[in-house]
Structure formats: C-alpha cells, structure tokens
Amino acid sequence: MDNELITKSAQYIVSSKNSIALTGAGISVESGIPDFRSKDGLWSRYAPEEYATISAFRENPEKIWKMLKEMEELVLGAEPNPAHIGLGELEKMGYLNYIITQNIDNLHQAGGAQNVIEYHGNSSTLSCIWCGNRYPVEEKGGEYPPKCGCGKILKPDVVFFGEPIPPYALTKSFQLAASTELLLIIGTSAVVSPANTIPSIAKQNGAKIIEINMEETHLTSTITDIFLKGKAGEIVPAIVSEVKRIAGK
Numbered sequence: 001m002d003n004e005l006i007t008k009s010a011q012y013i014v015s016s017k018n019s020i021a022l023t024g025a026g027i028s029v030e031s032g033i034p035d036f037r038s039k040d041g042l043w044s045r046y047a048p049e050e051y052a053t054i055s056a057f058r059e060n061p062e063k064i065w066k067m068l069k070e071m072e073e074l075v076l077g078a079e080p081n082p083a084h085i086g087l088g089e090l091e092k093m094g095y096l097n098y099i100i101t102q103n104i105d106n107l108h109q110a111g112g113a114q115n116v117i118e119y120h121g122n123s124s125t126l127s128c129i130w131c132g133n134r135y136p137v138e139e140k141g142g143e144y145p146p147k148c149g150c151g152k153i154l155k156p157d158v159v160f161f162g163e164p165i166p167p168y169a170l171t172k173s174f175q176l177a178a179s180t181e182l183l184l185i186i187g188t189s190a191v192v193s194p195a196n197t198i199p200s201i202a203k204q205n206g207a208k209i210i211e212i213n214m215e216e217t218h219l220t221s222t223i224t225d226i227f228l229k230g231k232a233g234e235i236v237p238a239i240v241s242e243v244k245r246i247a248g249k
C-alpha cells in the first residue's frame with residue numbers, strides 16, 4: 001500500500017465539501033460475493049450475457065432462477081467487510097454525502113451507510129413483469145421459483161441488462177455526479193452502461209477522482225487522479241484512519 005497516496009487521498013476527502021462514492025461488485029468480493037471477473041465464481045458457470053438479460057428471463061425464467069437462487073444464497077449469507085464499514089464511518093463523520101452502488105447486496109446499508117443510491121435496484125423485493133404485482137422477498141422465502149398470485153414466475157427488483165435504471169437513481173446520480181467535488185470509485189470495472197457515465201460527468205465538472213481497484217481499469221490512465229491499487233477491504237480502512245488523524249477525530 002502506498003502511504004503517501006493514502007495520505008493525499010485523505011487530505012482530498014477532508015478538504016472536499018461534497019464527496020460521493022461509486023461502488024461495484026469488487027467492494028463485495030471480500031464479503032464472499034464474486035464479481036463478474038472471478039475465475040471460479042458464480043459467473044464462470046452463468047455467463048452474465050446469457051443469464052442476466054431481461055430477454056433471457058422472459059424466455060425462460062426457470063433457467064435464470066438457478067443463477068438467482070445461488071446469488072440470493074450468497075447475498076443472504078454475506079456480511080459487510082471493512083470497506084463497507086469504512087464508507088459508513090466516512091458518512092457518519094460528514095465526509096461522504098452519498099454512495100451510488102451498482103450492487104444489489106444491501107451491504108452498504110448493513111455496513112452503516114444511510115445515503116445509498118441503488119443504481120441497479122435491490123434484491124429484497126420481487127415483481128411480476130407480467131401483471132405488475134410486487135412482494136417482499138420474505139413473503140416468498142422458500143418458494144422456488146417464487147410465483148405471483150397470477151401464476152407467473154417473479155423477478156427480483158434488480159436491473160437486468162436491457163432494463164431501464166430506476167428513474168430516481170438515474171436522476172439523483174446524475175445530479176450528484178455533476179455537483180460533487182470528489183468521487184471515490186471503488187471495485188468497478190466501469191464498463192456497464194450507463195453507470196459508467198458517472199465518472200466522466202464528475203470529471204467534466206471538475207471533481208477529483210480517487211480510484212481503488214485490484215487492477216487498472218480504462219479509467220485509471222484517463223480520468224483518475226489518484227489510483228490506489230489493492231483490496232478495497234484494506235485500502236478504505238487505511239484512508240479512514242488517515243482521515244481521522246488529519247481531522248483530529
């Protein structure tokens with residue numbers, strides 16, 4: 001870990017009046033939920049192009065539910081890791097206004113953050129794409145695949161490829177990106193659109209960009225100001241302690 005860059009990042013955070021974070025699957029890998037790239041994870045058996053599109057769900061919801069059930073079990077068994085908890089602490093200290101997450105795993109909230117925008121929805125409710133009914137997941141717990149009162153198979157309220165972003169998340173994220181002074185980008189390959197427009201909107205409006213990832217992304221050499229290479233679960237807590245030291249908290 002590069003201590004100088006950690007200190008510089010913490011200084012940016014302390015001096016910024018308005019900061020947000022954009023997170024992706026990488027921040028939850030240390031909680032045991034694989035990202036799209038993991039070699040032996042869920043996604044090596046269920047190609048996202050084949051299993052995470054809305055047309056695939058419409059055609060064969062039983063097939064897609066095999067993947068959804070495994071994902072659901074992983075998510076239900078997962079605990080927030082030090083990266084989620086660290087962002088929650090930054091929010092409580094007043095150094096982080098919002099987290100925009102592409103994840104559907106609820107781990108930011110479990111880690112103590114309150115201002116979380118779920119760009120790709122949340123897996124805690126299920127909807128019927130045929131009749132529009134919605135159910136809390138607990139109500140259908142144990143049913144596999146869960147069915148609507150109308151008889152059709154339900155879909156979790158997460159955004160599949162080919163589905164629109166929830167309107168509030170889209171508008172709010174755009175406003176935040178356009179007005180933030182600092183953007184922390186954590187554990188995302190930033191290839192999924194339109195979430196990947198957030199970094200460039202922030203940059204165009206003059207935000208400083210701090211990126212945390214195990215490996216470089218297409219953002220690293222183009223818009224990132226500080227690149228912190230490594231595990232989010234190690235880097236975020238290191239930044240938080242440095243923020244506390246600088247701010248005297």
Ligand code: NAD
Nearest residue numbers: 024025026035036102103104105187188189213214231232
């Ligand atoms: P991605 O899989 O495309 O990229 C993950 C990124 O995280 C990679 O750049 C990888 O290098 C990095 N990474 C992996 N482990 C890390 C760690 N410990 N610390 C820091 N960085 C790490 O994920 P994406 O960009 O989020 O896009 C995939 C889409 O699928 C998104 O919508 C995503 O949220 C969704 N998805 C969600 C979950 C979840 O809710 N936890 C899991 C898988 C996929």
Ligand code: ZN
Nearest residue numbers: 128131148150
């Ligand atoms: Zn229905």
